[in-house]
Amino acid sequence: MPRGAPVADNNAPLARRNPVAKLAAALLFSLTLIATIDPVAPAVAIAIELAVLPLFGVRYRTLARRAWPLLASALGIVVTLVLFAAERTGTVLLTVGPVAVTTGVLADALGLALRVIAVALPGVMVFATTDPTDLADALIQNAKASPRFAIGALAAFRLLPLLSVEWQMLSMARRARGVDAGRNPLARLRIFASTAFALLVGAIRRGTRLATAMDARGFDAGTPRTLARQQRFTAADAALVAGAVALAALALTVSIVLGTFRPLIS
Known part of the structure; x- marks a missing residue:
């Protein structure tokens, strides 16, 4: 990335x-x-x-x-x-x-x-x-937030930069297929809406897979967790x-x- x-x-x-x-x-x-x-x-x-x-x-x-x-x-x-x-x-x-x-x-x-x-x-x-990572550790240690919430927020925060990269990939893929609005403002608006919807669907799918993977790795086990960084x-x-x-x-x-x-x- x-x-x-x-x-x-x-x-x-x-x-x-x-x-x-x-x-x-x-x-x-x-x-x-x-x-x-x-x-x-x-x-x-x-x-x-x-x-x-x-x-x-x-x-x-x-x-x-x-x-x-x-x-x-x-x-x-x-x-x-x-x-x-x-x-x-x-x-x-x-x-x-x-x-x-x-x-x-x-x-x-x-x-x-x-x-x-x-x-x-x-x-x-x-x-x-x-x-x-510092923010998640500080939320758990200083704000006494739930580790499930803090680690989930950390995962979401880490994935945010991927949205801009995926937007560029979707836009380039559409142009490669000949989908171009040219100078038509209505066509630009239509392409923007469809690209945003495709980005939303991809984000939901990635979030679902990430949540399943985190649960499979015991992030919701409820046992006391250790923290690598002292805040x-x-x-x-x-x-x-x-x-x-x-x-x-x-x-x-x-x-x-x-x-x-x-x-x-x-």
Whole structure:
């Protein structure tokens, strides 16, 4: 299976932290942002995430190259809400045919799009700097997760890179058989849907075979398991979690001070 360049430097200060600590910090930082729907809090959160990105050993160029689907989804959210918003409150900024772009609609669209990015980036940083085996061991040792769940998650995580390889193989096989959309957008959409369905079927089949093989090898025996890698949760790991909570509170505080805070449940 082809491998690309490393996504992150695993010797970076925050990249060396316990996987459970990094996962907990990402979850706490992300979940706090769900409390508001204004665009200021997620914008501050994104600025914080980009500021600490070098501490995780991830380069900005690498993040931009790999996070383009996230940016595309955020842009899609903005366009969809601007076009199909049910309520158009605030001042009208632009009118294009039957579509009126108002300040209220634009604030809601930007708030949702920025929140999607702010919630997703911590997960990108965590999984880019965490070895799957270390994560599984830390879940069992530090989070007291079930070995069946942790090892199953490890197996699934290991198989994720195969999806992109299989997508390329399916696409090349279809082109070799003369199945090409050319410049027809509808044909492209049809080929994309059929390729995605074929990829899904293949993933289900592989997952079923893997689960059967793991059960046959005693991964669900219920007997105490040994772990090759010791994962310790230190004071620095606790500081990382506390720092994530403090920074999330800072983002909400800035929103409240500026008067833009809009609670999700009012």
